[in-house]
Amino acid sequence: MWLELLFIIVGLSIFAIPGFSFAPWVPTRKKDLARILRLADLKEGEIFYELGCGNGRVSCFVADRSAARVIGIELSSILYVICRVRNWFHQNHRLSFYCKSLFEENLSHADVIYFFGMPDKIASRLKAKFEKELKPGARVISYVFPIEGWTSITVDRPTKNDLQIFMYQIGQAIDKSSILA
Ligand SMILES: C[S@@+](CC[C@H](N)C(=O)[O-])C[C@H]1O[C@@H](n2cnc3c(N)ncnc32)[C@H](O)[C@@H]1O
Secondary structure (H helix, E strand, C coil): CHHHHHHHHHHHHHHCCCCCCCCCCCCCCHHHHHHHHHHHCCCCCCEEEEECCCCCHHHHHHHHHCCCEEEEEECCHHHHHHHHHHHHHHCCCCEEEEECCHHHCCCCCCCEEEECCCHHHHHHHHHHHHHHHCCCCCEEEEECCCCCCCCCCEEECCCCCCCCEEEEEECCCECHHHHHC
């Protein structure tokens, strides 16, 4: 009951903020957090972005277990406040949250991108942003849905009951030179 109410409030709050929503709030499953961290394979000082970070679950998990700089971007102001409260308890100086549209963020410094978006929105806007801004070698992790037209370097699905996680690398998933030409 309370959880349903929270989902409705958070869902409605997205419409109160101007910006293109690429997905409603549905959190990544807790049991998949370790898989995401393993796939990200973060080195010290690398920059990890969670685009549409929801309640900050993934960002906090990754920041606590890596030496990377973690940046969560969230459109919904209510979810953003939850992220900030979470970080207040974590007190992790390598973790930052921003309340804005991911489409306003320049991703050219990102080493790893994680997101959980809807396939049509990924295809219509997110993919083009990645192709324009991400540097060669950057890794892109998409929860559940593939990026149409890109070739994944890994599709992680330990058992039939698990959700798929797609992993891409700029330069292998796509050839940037052909796009820039
Ligand atoms: C499917 S949820 C995933 C939440 C979180 N990444 C997780 O895995 O637990 C998608 C999130 O993206 C946010 N979102 C949608 N459009 C956005 C945009 N343009 N910029 C930033 N966040 C956005 C939604 O508010 C929602 O919290």
